[in-house]
Amino acid sequence: MQIWRQPSDIPADLAGSVVTIGVFDGVHKGHRAVITEAVRQARERDLPCIVLTFNPHPATVHNPGLTVPLVISVEDRMRRLEALNVDATYLQHYTLDYSTATAREFVVDQILGQLKARAVVVGEDARFGSGNEGDVETLSDLADELGFEATVVRDLRDDSGRRWSSTWLREILDRGDVKAASKVLGRLHRLRGEVVHGHKRGRELGFPTANLQASSAGVVPKDGVYAGWLVRTVPGMKAVENLPAAISIGTNPQFNGEGRTVEAHVLGRADLDLYGEKVAIDLVSYLRPMVTFNSVEELLERMDEDLRQTALALGVPVSGRVDPEQVTAGTDVRRQTP
Structure with missing residues (x-):
């Protein structure tokens, strides 16, 4: 798997891709459902699957006093993505300046412009653009307008109906319940x-x-x-x-x-x-x-x-x-x- 950190790392001959977007901290079962669908669509279209992910965690950039410990290291995140047959990961250095792009600018400039996306796959809770103004409905509208395909993968939930998330994983680990954490992760913590x-x-x-x-x-x-x-x-x-x-x-x-x-x-x-x-x-x-x-x-x-x-x-x-x-x-x- 290739790892890109700046636009100059992207191959000049990249002609198209299937892109999925998220922090994907932990690469838990919910994340894997989204990524697996992106990989499936990429293989179907004979295009590379690209993951756009972020470091440091956006929440810590917008709230400097907030500590959001990563469930797994960035190094392990890259390994987990590679194991899912992702072709390339763009590890975006997240800054306040980067976050000022509107939802439309984010899609036009980075997703379509830099990463040449022909299809975008996200989870139900996907948010993007300045102030998290963009959501799955925004993505669907932009897809219709700009001519790419958007797919929303339904969230995975436990028996009580709670959505599997990195936030929930942190709560479980704070209790020391590593067995429950392994169920969400699909592997040992x-x-x-x-x-x-x-x-x-x-x-x-x-x-x-x-x-x-x-x-x-x-x-x-x-x-x-x-x-x-x-x-x-x-x-x-x-x-x-x-x-x-x-x-x-x-x-x-x-x-x-x-x-x-x-x-x-x-x-x-x-x-x-x-x-x-x-x-x-x-x-x-x-x-x-x-x-x-x-x-x-x-x-x-x-x-x-x-x-x-x-x-x-x-x-x-x-x-x-x-x-x-x-x-x-x-x-x-x-x-x-x-």
Whole structure:
């Protein structure tokens, strides 16, 4: 999939396309229904399918004091779009100046002018143009006037009638309900980041962890302990490992920690040296809240149970603590891979 960031990136010989428009944060099932229809129409017409998406999130540009954490990183958004057989994505840098275009100007100048759209596919809630003045009726009127085809894909909803949306996903994740989030996403919720050095307390207790800074990982669910998978590309190889992990999210109140972190302990592994690697963490289920115990011994007992519950949730053999003397991360011992 090609990624365009400015008009000069668009091939000069682009003669037509099918375009879909949206932030598509999370690329959840509702988004995929729209994108899949755009891809279908593009193949039917023998044209490229182009996604016009935006970064940063428009809401944060119009409301600088508002924090809208992305459900997934922009990098993962690009990967998800590529997996849906999108031919090109125009990643529009969203600014206040860009947002001043009227709905008509947006369609005429960018959708038809730059992207050469012969057909446009959107969801029911599509809005565009200055002040979000344009909606699906506006798009239909412009299609009739300017000679392109407009298709509106009906929203997907849950059993209660609520529309699947990125806003709803954030609410679900704020509750820590990663199982419900996976139903909306159609896959496990993923965090991504670089493994950084921590305080190494887990290593000393027999639970070495790969630490990600929560602020850079994406939408991080509420504090607690989770079962999931640490996903990494083996250095020097194209192979991907999915490693069962007990995951702690929070400030580590047992040791008066400051700042939220995401820490993943790979079950039964003392030989992993992940420092500096970019890894993903897929969250499967919420196990328990983050609490402070009366003693380290009580904490260890609870962590042993966390390992057991994690193994049961993931359907893998139960593993206990590792020998701290066998932990190789950050040492001169050559990294071992399975």
